[in-house]
Amino acid sequence: MWPQFWCCIYDLAFKPDGSELLVAADTRILIYDGVDGTLLQSLKGHKDLVYCVTWSHDGERFASGSADKSVILWTEQHEGTLKYNHVEAIQCLCFSPITQLLLSCALSDFGIWSSVEKNVAKQRVAGRATAAAWSCDGSLFAIATFEGNVFLKKTHNVLSNETTQQEQHVKIERPGGEPIWAIAFSPPKMVDDSGNRFSDQPTGEILCVTDWARSLSFYDLEGNKVNTRERELSYDPTCAEYFNGGQFLVVGGSNKHVLLYTRMGINLGIVSQMDTWVWSVTVKPNSNTIVAGCVDGTLACYQLMFSTVHGLHNERYAYRENMTDVVVQHLSRHTLARIKCFDLVKKVAIYNHKLAIQLSDRVNIYKQVSGDRGGEPLEYKLVDKISKAFECSLLVVCARHILLCSDRRLECFDHKGLRQREWILDAHIRYIKVIGGPPGRETILVGLKNGQVNKLFVDNPFPVEMLKLSAPVRCIDISLNRKQLAIVDENGVAMVFNAKNKDLIFQEPNCNSIAFNTQYEHLLCYSGNGILTLRAGTLPGSTQRMMGFVVGFSGNKVFCLHMYAMSAVEVSFSNHLLQYMERKDFNTAYELGCLGVTRDDWDMLGRESLSSLQLHLAAKAFSKNRDLRQLSLVAQVIAMQRRGDSDLQVRALLLAHQGKFNECAQLYKSNGYEQKALELYTDMRMFEDAQEVMATSSGETQKMLMRKRADWARDSNEPKIAAEMFIASGDFEKAILLIQEHDWHDLALNVVRKIERTDHDNLRRLAAYFIAKNDFGVASKIFHGMNDVASLVEMHVSAKHWTDAFALAERYPRFIEQVYLPYARFLAEQDRFEEAQQAFHKAGSDTEALRVLEQLTQNAINEDRFSDAGYYCWMLGYQYLERATTNQNLLPKALKALAEADVYWVFEWIHHFCSQPFTRLPVNTLLNAARFLSQQPPQKKVSRVMIFYTIAKLGKELGAFKLARSALDRLTQLRIPPRYEKLVEVATVKVRAKPFTDRDDLLPVCYRCGLTNPLTGGQKCAHCSATFVYSSATFENLPLVEFSIEEGITRDEAKEMILAEPPIGEQPYNPIHGTKKGSNVILNREQLGRLDKGHVVICEQRDPLPARYFFNVMPTISISQCPSCWKMFEADEWELAVVEKGGCPFCRQIHSPTNAHLIDDI
CATH class of the missing domain: 1.25.40 (Serine Threonine Protein Phosphatase 5, Tetratricopeptide repeat)
Known part of the structure; x- marks a missing residue:
């Protein structure tokens, strides 16, 4: 809120980039910084009241119109360049949104200035002009009159002046002939695929007309009404403007309010309430910042925030759009329905086929009537209406009831609005979810701020406590069969409990939400830090990147909410499928696969099931891919089993079909069928292996033979074959040397799998090879297997x-x-x-x-x-x-x-003030900081000249002339740099013309004795010697008086007595009253017990420093402490510092804006 000007704010205009704001007030044009509201300049060019201001579309110039009948064009640098006149006072101005055309309207005529034309031709207006506006493409403009008419004129016709007067414009006559003080064009409405195609609102550009018949009306560019129903107002509108791409309309008028409407005039609520009529309003480009000006000179700025209103149940998602519509999406079928409410949508809840929408004065209950079958459109029908205005924080809908949550209270109403029952829980409700149940007897999970999780039944007045955590509950979900309960607490820890015996199954940190799969009992997902984690049973989870947080999980789709958009993300279960197959749990793997896996996953499951002779599961898995070749193999194996063939023959057949010929031959050899192994190798032309089959010798002999063949292969310049033979024979040292020499990464991995864990020398050689190849993962596994932590x-x-x-x-x-x-x-x-x-x-x-x-x-x-x-x-x-x-x-x-x-932290402010042209700190704060530094011992590079110069300069500005003179006297004792010499001399001369006094409101007050102190005093009261306690944000005195505790009382004991409740009925105890000046305030146990904990600030400094205790003599002023450096602030100063800096401005520790160290909470 800017200061009042005590004159009407006639017009406002933002620069297109939002960096500057023009204000038409009195005979001046005030230019404010569009970011922080600093007054940049005040332009004087008109001789009478300035009625209107406007910026060009490119921001290179702006124009102003006045009651002195003149229009002045100004450059971007705020310099007047051109001036032209009308015969009467200027009423309104506006630049074309695409060109440098300026439309200026006087009482009875208008003109269009162009940068290429020297003269401005004037044309008459049939009436007294009051407002004007350009269409978004600049092809036409509208002029409103006091007689209740609006003229739409084509720009080309007016400039060329070739057509007749009748062809130049379209006239809109408002019934009643009441004055029109505000008109505005809305940009065309964008049509997307999110549900806007169901809207019956006009999508083209429209003109909003407000008149003093107290109505809002809308017209197209041909002058035809686009909505037969006019919006009635309860006040006389004086200003209107569209923003946010034409989605919203802001209007001000005689009711002293700034009101927000939809594009077609549906009232959304009050933005602000002023003391007088709102005469002008504007919106900062590309933002939701609204600036309003009143007739009493008040100029106010507001930032609008639009929250997300939505609800999700299983695969149905409902959300608010355009503030008055609700769109329901079926996330898996990709169908949606739009429900137009023609009122502000406050809450949305969805459950199965029921949808509840809370409006400003009622709650509408809808039922889905179609959309469950494929190809059907999604449609909802209004079935019940509760004509009551509810105030609640959460809304939940069930089959026959709605539940309203407000703090600890949970109320249940039927769909007719009759109150059924009420639950008063132990703490504030943080999360609520309907988990199903028979109609009218649904089960509801409720998470509380005290960490308690309750289960409620709609038809039962008694809540059931399931478990209680140590931290507030953020999110809850329960598994399909209600055997597992998942909770995310306020610390971001996700926990899964056994719902029956309350045992903790597992927990995971850094989570923001969690959800069980609605189709599978042992599958859940949780999100946090941009990572989505899937977890099946007790198996390790798999992760993938995902922005937002998970709100639902159905089948192989995770429903994710990011910013304002809900999306269904398909996830892969390949890792979990592989984990179940490694455990030979093929039945569970198949159940998981039915949720949705790839063709490769089904093929892998089928092959593994077939290898384990799980033939029925293998057949079902291959059927998913319609793999006739593998199905034929399964049928062949079944036929073999029916004939009574041995398992050996079946496994050999499977290995051969999989191309594992060596394993097939080995199976034959191990069971005495060497002839069949020989036939296999012969058919596959693997003659060397066939030769091995023929060699009937012991194992050691076979190894020796293989090593010799490996040496022969190495000498024959076939090193890879040699390495493979060395590996097969167990001579790993030679194999590793060949691998290192020829860089065979795959063979190295093969050696890692085969080598014994006790062969440390060869394992270290392999680890050195992998480290040289930057394959640290394998090397790490090797060191882990050896338990060689030092090498790792x-x-x-x-x-x-x-x-x-x-x-x-x-x-x-x-x-x-x-x-x-x-x-x-x-x-x-x-x-x-x-x-x-x-x-x-x-x-x-x-x-x-x-x-x-x-x-x-x-x-x-x-x-x-x-x-x-x-x-x-x-x-x-x-x-x-x-x-x-x-x-x-x-x-x-x-x-x-x-x-x-x-000292150094505070001197940063003084150094910045003396070396930079601008500073954001108030002068009072800088003066207090300089006074503080002047009382500190000198430090390296801390300029005493800067300190006393700051005191002298700011003291003179604020009326502390005595302090300024004292500072200048101190400067004469210092070695002043040349650039300050003249400044100090001039200041010394000027201050001698001022009285030798300081302003009374600048004098620091001692909160122990209540007396004022001179500004030239020290850090202790000159009357009672009490030490001042400064705010670390402004260095103003805080209303704190330090006291001590009696010897023998420990820190914990003192804190416990202070935090205890004082005796009932006793007046608030003030330990400062009755103490002697200059004496320390020392309290005993009885006095500590009488203290009100809200009046005491405990500074628990880090050991070995003792704790300090302060009494707040003005409890209405809340004091905040940084929990890291124990600096003290006023509560508002602390919150502002945390918002600006993200933490404490002194120690830079990150803290929340909500301070947990206010004295009221001690």
Whole structure:
């Protein structure tokens, strides 16, 4: 809200890029910054009231019109370039949206200025012109009159002046002839596939006309009404403008309100309530920011936020669109239906075939009447209506009831609006979900803020507690057969419990939502950090990237909500299918596959089932792909079993069909059928293998023979065959040498699978080969198999795989130094000194960590980065504090570093003020900060000249002349740089003409004795010696008085007594009353117990510093503390700082805007 001008705000106009706002007020044109509202310039060019302002479409010029009958064109640099006159006062101006044509309307005529024409031709208007607007393509413009008429004129005809007066325009006559003060063109409505094609609203450009007959009407570009029903108003409209692509209309008028409407005039609510008539309104381009001007000079800015209103049940998704419509989608059939409500949609709930829509004064209940069969359109029919206005945070619909949630209260109404029952739960309701049940007896899961999960039945007044967590509930779901319960708490931890015995099955961190599959009991998914995880039973989960969070899971589709869009994402179950097959659980694998897998997955399942002689499952799997060849093989195997053939013959047949001839031959040989193995090799022309079959000898002899053949193959320049033979014979050392020499990665992997885990030498050779090939995954598996953690750590450190190295260091603390010390040196090489310091500290190298931190501090000071210097000093002080618990000699160093942190952090403000042309800080804050620094001991590069110059300059501006004179006197004792000498001399002369006093409202007040102190005083009260407590945002005195606790009372005991409730009926106890000035306030146990916890601030400093206690003498002022650095702020200042900076402005620790350290919550 800007200050009042005490004159009417006649017109407003934003620059097309939104960087500047023009305000027509009095005889001036005020130009404000479009971002922060700073007044940039005040233009004076008119001799009378300025009635209208407008920007060109490219932002290169703007125009103003006045009651002095003149129109002035200004450049983008705010310089007047051209002026022309009408015979009467100017009423309205507007630039064409595509060209440099300017339409200017006086009382009885209008003209169009063009950059290519020197003169402006005027034409008469049949009436008194009041408003004007261009169409979106600039092909025509509209002029409204006081007599209730609107003239639509084609631009080409007016400029050429070749047609008759009758052909130049279309006249719209409003019944009643009431004045029209506002008209606006809406851009054409975009038609997409999300449901807008069902809309009966006009999609072309329309003209909105508001008149003082208190009505809204709409016309097309031919002057025809586009909606026979006019919107009645309860006030006289004075301004109107479309925004957000023509989706919304904002109107102001005599009811002192700014109201929001849809494109076709449906009232959506009040944006703001002003004290007087709203005369002008405008919208910042490409945003939802609305600026309104009133007749009393008030100028206000509002930012509109449009929330998502939606509901999901199984595969049906309903959401609000255009604020007054509801679109229902069937996500799997890709059908949708639009329901037009002609009122603001506040809540939407869907359950099976029922849909509930809460409007401003009623709740409509719809039922799906078609869309369950393929090819049918999705249609809903209104079946019930509850004519009541409800206030609730959540809306749930069941087959015969609706449930309204408000805080702890859950109310149940039937579809006629009769209240059936009510549940009062133990805490605020965070999540509610209908999980099914018979009509009228549905089961509902409710998650509470205290971590409790309840189960409710619609027909039962007693809730059933299922379990209770330690954190608030964020999301709940239950499995298909209600055997498992999934919960995500406020900490982002997803947990799955056994619904019967409440045992925790598993948990996963960093999750935001979770959902069970609606078609399969043991399948669920959860999302978080842009990752979707699928999990089947107790098997490890599979992940894939997905933006948004999961809200439903049906079949092989995951329903994901990202921003405002719902999408159905198909997921793959291949990993889980493979896991079940590895466990030989083919029945479960087949059930999972029926949810939707690829042809390759079915083929793999069929082959594995066939190999395990699960013939019925193999046949069903091959049937999914219609693989006649494999089905024929299954039929052949079944026939063999019926004939009584042995399992050996069946398995040999299967191996041969799979191309596993060696395994087939080995099966024959192991069972004494060497002749058949020989026949197999002969048929396949594998003569060398056939020769081996013929050699009837012992195993060792066979190996020796194979090694000799391998040597022969190597000498014959067939190294690969030789390597394979070495592997087969168990001579891995020679095989590894050949693999390293010829870089055979596949053979190396084969050796890894075959070699014994106890053969450490060969395993290390293989690991070295894989590390050289950057295949760290295989090398890691080798080291894991050997349990050689030291080599694994060395590999990750050498490869700079820090994440893996950190995980090992966390698991095996003895390797912390081997990991974090190289990591710290790596960070230092990358100029990431702050992180390097933390790594040195983690590695236990505290001396090197302190050295890095001290170097960072000195670098920041030398480079004039005083804010960073303050931050590093604070970190250094806390490092000293941590070590001071065991070495008290470091405590003075810690206190000195913390004091330096305050000085450098505050001096950043003064340095910025003195060296930069602009600053965002208020002058009061800068003056208080400079006063604070003036009372601190000198520090390196902290300029005392800047400090006292700031005090002198700002003190003179604010009326603190005594303080300014004192600062100038101090400057005479300092060595002043040349660029400040003249400034100081001039200021010294000027201040001597001012009284030797300070303004009373600037004098700091002592909240212990209630007396004011001079601005030149120190950090203690001059009357009672009480130490002032400053706000770290403004350095204003906070209403806090420090007190101490009696000896013998521990910190925990004192905190417990302060947090206890005071005696009932006793007046609030103020320990400050009755104490002597200059004496410390020391409270005993009885006095601590009488304190109201809302009046006490406890500063629990880091050990070995003692806790400090403060009494808030003005409890109406809430005090906030940073939980990291214990700096104090007013609550509003703290929230603003957290929103702007993302955390504490001093220690930079990330915090939520909602402060958990307000004194009211202690």
